[in-house]
Amino acid sequence: MDLARAEEIVSGRCFLCHGMNGESSTSLYPRLAGQHYQYIAKQLADFRSGRRQSETMKSMADELSDDEMLALGVYFETKPAVSSPVDDAELAAVGRFVFFRGNEYSGVAACASCHGDKAYGTAQLPRLAGQGAKYVENQLKSFNSRARTNDNAVMHSIASRLSELEIKAVANFISTLK
Template structure:
């Protein structure tokens, strides 16, 4: 849980900038926009969620050889600073080429699939996929990253936050998974004029 003291530490971007240049920028970019679709966009991600994920990587609750090593020596104040830095960056979205597939994804995101027991994604992640303090922003995330995470949840290969997401993701067909991932990748944050 973020405290007032940790939020004030996160408000100073200088310590975070040094860590980003040393550890984060090659994969996630200096502004959190990720250099490849296999890495998540961190720009605009919810601060409390980022803190939890970074701590989970550091403490071995979430497994990733690269991330576990990258954050192994970070202290809580450094993690708070990184989360504050990336959450303050403006999120972007992707242009959607396959509108028909995205419309399938929108249907599942908004209404779920009553025939297979999949709840509407928006019931947890919000109608604009902005998440909450504890849940990730999905809007504008790379399609491939979302699809990979849904698959990992479905297979229980994701080692944290798996209880609810396994129940949902394990019921998704490949078409549904790809459609939802495509749809959320194109959701524009409020105030964004053009998708990137």
């Protein structure tokens, strides 16, 4: 695995949105630091194939080999992840509740049941801990509207049951996790 090549790719294109260490320039883009390398490689492959929609990311992934995608995944996985400070403690408390317990009245499963108590995810499910709140909100809305279809179909059902308050609260809480 050529990590020097991965760093070259990051410094040539990825850093503009995701930063050299996977800490995005804005909450609109995902933080990649600490993300599982297999998950990153899969997302890049999905962008390249068109399974995941983004013209910008498709054009970036089109030029990458499978080995480069894996190397980029390893590169970002080894970078330290950071979190955001709590900006609304009450909203974060609602998010914490939904993250750990779900909402039995609307049928929302606890996020922790799949993504883990620390929100570190797995090779198949993304690390959520420290992810930007706005990015998480946007992804939940994309799952709900079926604009995002490349990943776990369970997320369509979950996202469709979340209220606007729950989306904002969960996103806020997730962003504070380390």
